[in-house]
Amino acid sequence: MKKLFLGLPKGSLQEATVEMMKKSGYSVHISPRSYYPTIDDDEISVRLIRPQDMSRYVEKGIIDAGLTGADWVKEAGSDIRVVVSLVYAKQQLTKVRWVLAVPEHSAIRSVGDLQNKKIATELVNVTRQYLAERGVVADIEFSHGATEAKAPDLVDAIVELTETGSSMKANNLRVIETVMESSTQFIANHHAWKDEWKRTKIENLAMLFEGAIIARVKVGLKMNVPAGSLEQVLMKLPALRKPTISPLSEGAGYAIETVLDETVARSITPELKRAGAEGIIEYPLNKVIL
Ligand SMILES: Nc1ncnc2c1ncn2[C@@H]1O[C@H](COP(=O)(O)OP(=O)(O)OP(=O)(O)O)[C@@H](O)[C@H]1O
Numbered sequence: 001m002k003k004l005f006l007g008l009p010k011g012s013l014q015e016a017t018v019e020m021m022k023k024s025g026y027s028v029h030i031s032p033r034s035y036y037p038t039i040d041d042d043e044i045s046v047r048l049i050r051p052q053d054m055s056r057y058v059e060k061g062i063i064d065a066g067l068t069g070a071d072w073v074k075e076a077g078s079d080i081r082v083v084v085s086l087v088y089a090k091q092q093l094t095k096v097r098w099v100l101a102v103p104e105h106s107a108i109r110s111v112g113d114l115q116n117k118k119i120a121t122e123l124v125n126v127t128r129q130y131l132a133e134r135g136v137v138a139d140i141e142f143s144h145g146a147t148e149a150k151a152p153d154l155v156d157a158i159v160e161l162t163e164t165g166s167s168m169k170a171n172n173l174r175v176i177e178t179v180m181e182s183s184t185q186f187i188a189n190h191h192a193w194k195d196e197w198k199r200t201k202i203e204n205l206a207m208l209f210e211g212a213i214i215a216r217v218k219v220g221l222k223m224n225v226p227a228g229s230l231e232q233v234l235m236k237l238p239a240l241r242k243p244t245i246s247p248l249s250e251g252a253g254y255a256i257e258t259v260l261d262e263t264v265a266r267s268i269t270p271e272l273k274r275a276g277a278e279g280i281i282e283y284p285l286n287k288v289i290l
């Protein structure tokens with residue numbers, strides 16, 4: 001049987017990825033110590049790979065496709081195809097930022113003040129390029145992690161990843177500039193993309209992954225509306241396209257169904273009720289394919 005070889009990120013993104021795949025319709029099981037998870041699709045073979053290494057495995061064709069951060073793809077400089085960007089991080093559905101930061105009381109105010117200074121980062125190549133583009137020559141040293149703790153004892157500044165900002169705050173660091181924004185990307189090998197079977201499989205996965213990401217912030221909403229209140233209720237209601245309106249039996253009004261952002265649902269539900277809607281139900285969604 002033909003198989004698609006798929007790499008999943010080991011580490012920070014692992015849990016969020018498995019959850020995203022679950023919503024996409026795939027059940028992935030990872031047993032402790034094993035780098036070969038199981039998946040309930042005979043046409044896919046999965047393995048866990050460090051996000052830093054993912055794009056090199058994909059570029060070489062050892063795996064056909066994989067999920068990793070745009071940051072590590074750029075750092076490795078790999079020649080791969082980006083199939084789709086999927087905005088989810090470890091904790092939130094947002095992009096993460098690699099930022100240039102200094103100790104709170106440092107005299108360094110901007111990237112220009114870094115001339116001949118020492119900077120620690122895991123993202124050495126991207127940082128080097130960023131500084132070069134700004135004409136700054138600095139001593140960039142590779143950090144094995146816990147980078148926030150290195151300034152000011154070992155270095156003058158750091159380039160480090162921030163999602164919620166709590167690590168920066170906890171370590172008394174001040175953000176000066178954003179070096180790059182990054183989100184998770186579904187990447188593919190160029191040869192695999194030319195193989196019709198593999199490409200279709202990758203495209204199908206991309207569609208389901210994207211659908212699962214979009215669905216995470218959306219909910220479905222159903223309600224009944226007496227004929228006399230229909231117009232008022234519809235005025236309050238956004239929809240992906242247009243809400244579905246079905247007549248109820250015996251002229252008892254209408255059933256309305258729509259999909260909307262959960263935050264919007266939360267604020268308009270009381271208004272819908274006041275506008276005359278009855279039996280309002282809200283339900284979670286697994287996928288929204290636009
Ligand atoms: N809060 C987060 N912390 C770390 N990485 C995150 C976070 N959210 C998303 N990511 C993404 O996860 C990927 C992997 O992160 P990273 O390189 O830090 O490895 P890790 O899995 O956290 O392992 P390590 O313990 O070595 O840091 C990166 O592409 C990064 O952008």
Ligand SMILES: O=P(O)(O)OC[C@H]1O[C@H](OP(=O)(O)OP(=O)(O)O)[C@H](O)[C@@H]1O
Nearest residue numbers: 012145146161162163164165166167168
């Ligand atoms: O802005 P925040 O939400 O605080 O997130 C940023 C922190 O998260 C990452 O660490 P991670 O959780 O990957 O642990 P690590 O130290 O093992 O990399 C990153 O290296 C930062 O330290």
Ligand SMILES: [Mg+2]
Nearest residue numbers: 011012145161
């Ligand atoms: Mg990390």
